[in-house]
Amino acid sequence: MKKTIILIIHVLSILAFVAGFSAIYINNTGSSGITWVSAGDYSESPQFADAVNSDIEKLKKLALYSDVFGDIDEIEDGDGLGIVTANTPEGPMEYNVTDLIGYAESFGWSIDFETGNTRTTNAKSDAENFDIRVLEKKYDPGYLENLEPGPSQGVMSIKELSIDAVKTLSSYIILHRELEDTASNFSYILYYPGVNEECVIITNTDLRSDSVLGLPEYVHAVGSSETVDTSISPVPTAAVYTPFDKSDTESAEFYELTVGIDTSYPYSDRYSRAAAEFKKQANMAYTWIAVAVLGFVLAVITLIFILRDEAAEESAKHIFDRLPVEAFICIMAALSVLFYYLFKLTLCRVMEAMAPFSQQQYWRTVAKTLIVYGLSVLILGSCLRRYRTGTLYKTSLFNRLELAIEDYLVNSGTAGTLLVKFVAFAGINIFLAVEAYRRYSQRMVNSRNILVSSLCITVIIILDIFCYGRLFKVARQREKIDGALKSISEGGTNVDLSEDEFTGQELETARSINNISVGLMSAVSDQVKSERLKADLITNVSHDIKTPLTSIINYVGLLKRENINNEKANEYIDILERKSERLKNLTEDLVEASKASSGNIRIDFTKLDIVELSEQAAAEFEDKFSARGLEFCLTKPETPVFVNADGRHLWRVFENLFNNASKYSLEGTRVYGDVGCSGENAFFTIKNISAMKLNISPEELTERFVRGDISRTTEGSGLGLSIAKSLASLMGGELKIEIDGDLYKATVLLPVYKEPEDENQTY
């Protein structure tokens, strides 16, 4: 309810403001209402100057007419002067005033000589109407010059001419009656050159000309000067002498106009009335100004109230509050156009009918302003509600656009962002370059252009240097990242990129790499730890097995020493002895294998001759080979082949290979050994014919606990080749197994000893 009242007050105060403003702005003096206030007094107002100017014009016209028409009484008495020359059907002819009045009367026109008013009667005229060609109208000197030259120039009917003449006479009489009145505040003395080149004087006062000039407002002009001496502003330019006959220049000296206005207004005439009216209007203007100001203030106050109320709204209650704010404004703009169109269709017609033409533009403007104002208030209210509920920015299209761009940038990743950045960069560059060129080419037109041009170039340079700097920074960071990646790919785990050195996308990458590195490091250390644990476990378990095993071996030995005459018992004891021996070997191999494969082993590198080692090994295994009827053939170079290895570990490798050959070779075959050097590597190969089918892959053979005989009937732990392989690789070498049918071939490759740097190296 309160809101409705406020709204009504607001509308009323707006209307009051418009009314007040309009009253000042438009009035019967022609959109100059505000001057009532600024002028202060009527005599200082433009209206006063206009009135004086118009009176002077009338005065000059009176002078002309009285010259042409002569004394009014004489005209009345039928003694008029000739005023028109014309070619008539009867030949050239001069019509005087009386003639023309007579013609006019015959056409139903009459004139009252006292008031100057004309009357028409509808009496059917029997007078003959005929066309004449007017050559000169004395009361209208420029008449013929203003017409189109030609045969019909100045042709008119006698009726038209007579009515024209009577109308002019009428205005002469009216002027005369108006101006001849001596009881007037407007006093004048006019000297002017008459028709007969004599000085004619018309006046309405008894005062001398200097007394007239002594009046509060005055105008004084002489024919010899184009300036007007006056107290009135703006200057009544009508006072300047304009000759009736333009060719006549000498007569100007007769012209002298003296006008005075007594602003104490002793007589009641149009001046005193206008002054009184002016005073009234000025007072009215103050009232209207007060109304306008009051209306404005009230409108502002109520507007604030309305907006405050709107802002107090908690939720977006209007349906258009859910529209994006830009769309809402667009709709409002469209509505304003629509309303204005409606206004033009309806109210505007009314206004056109009522208001004078000069005010119509004003009223249209007022209507436009009011429509725009009303819709603006709606928009403002809606915006305030949105602001209040925090949805102003959220619901705006601009926000959505921004979100969409952000979304694009986020989702399109580096490549998309790069594209946008590049387009922006290139756009700015091109724009600045074009602008710089344009300005430079116009440097002659405006000296400021050269400044703007150089500014553009400076901005380009700074921008480009900045962009290059960014790229350079990114490239440097990329280099570091590449280095880190390379080190990781080559097996390095200790990669720690300092995050301070990276920005943006590179920072993300650096973090990822650091995470990978940490993960790798922990994975590797976990693995090393677990390998070590495993090796330790195996070692400890082996130790725990060894003690009971010792007892078993000892008591089996004791059993053998008892003289047992049971053949079977003796056989069993033999089996126990063999198996306990095998168990012993197994536990030892197990420890060694776990240590070798986990690398948890000490290696003392020395320079040693692989040829010598082959011979030593051959000697060690000589009787084992011969026990199985095997013959060992060693092919060796004449010169020693030195390798860098740990003698005892390398012996272990050889021992295992020789052991395998001695155990698994087909009885009565040859075993071939081949030692030498090829390129960077020294090699030792042992070849033998397997006694059993080798239906197993070479890779599997070096696995732990895998043995050539699947049935595992023969002695052996299945760890020999695994140990040999691990040891060989720990010493920087390699163990390769090849199987070709029953031909079994094992090759040890070791790097050849290099004199200077590799000596006594310890890992």
Next chain:
Amino acid sequence: MQQTILVCDDDREIVESVCIYLEGEGFATLKAYDGTEALEILNKQHADLCVLDVMMPVLDGIRTTLKIREKFNIPIIILSAKSEDTDKILGLNIGADDYIAKPFSPLELVARVKSQLRRYNQLGNIGGTQEQAVYKCGGLTINDDNKEVFVDGEPIKLTPIEYNILLLLVKNAGKVYSINEIYEQIWNEEAIGADNTVAVHIRHIREKIEINPREPRYLKVVWGVGYKVEKQ
């Protein structure tokens, strides 16, 4: 004179079996099942040699060895399940005379016990009366005058070539000889196309003079380089 051996291990069966073997060889035995017990027995009774296990409760073999060495200089043989080099070195460095890794052959243990006792009893005081032609290296003695070789007092039979090789190595104890060098020294001809005769001879020598040829005490194989006799 019957000699007394102290056997100490926390595993009673091992102690029993070892004692049976030793008694079978005519030794008297004393049994202990931890380090402190062994020390108590030694303080009360006389023992000629001590066999000690390393991993024992209360007082382990290493500490026991140190304690024994404070009072006695009898030979000590350490038994251990630990077969690492470092364990062996530690045991030998703190005063043990021999080190046998478990599981061991009882006969080897007996042989080592005998060897230690021989050195301790018979050879310990021979040093001063040595002649020029006698070369000694630990328990290994070569008398070049009558071409006799003794290991811990026991005479060893070697072929002439084996004898010459061993003599060369003992004379130059500590020096490593490659196969070719040995061949050139012994056969006095250039070692072109020499087969593995030398290596086989050396293996034979090792088999004769060593208790356990796989872990030789005197004639050692330097793998890939050659052979040497350890200087002792």
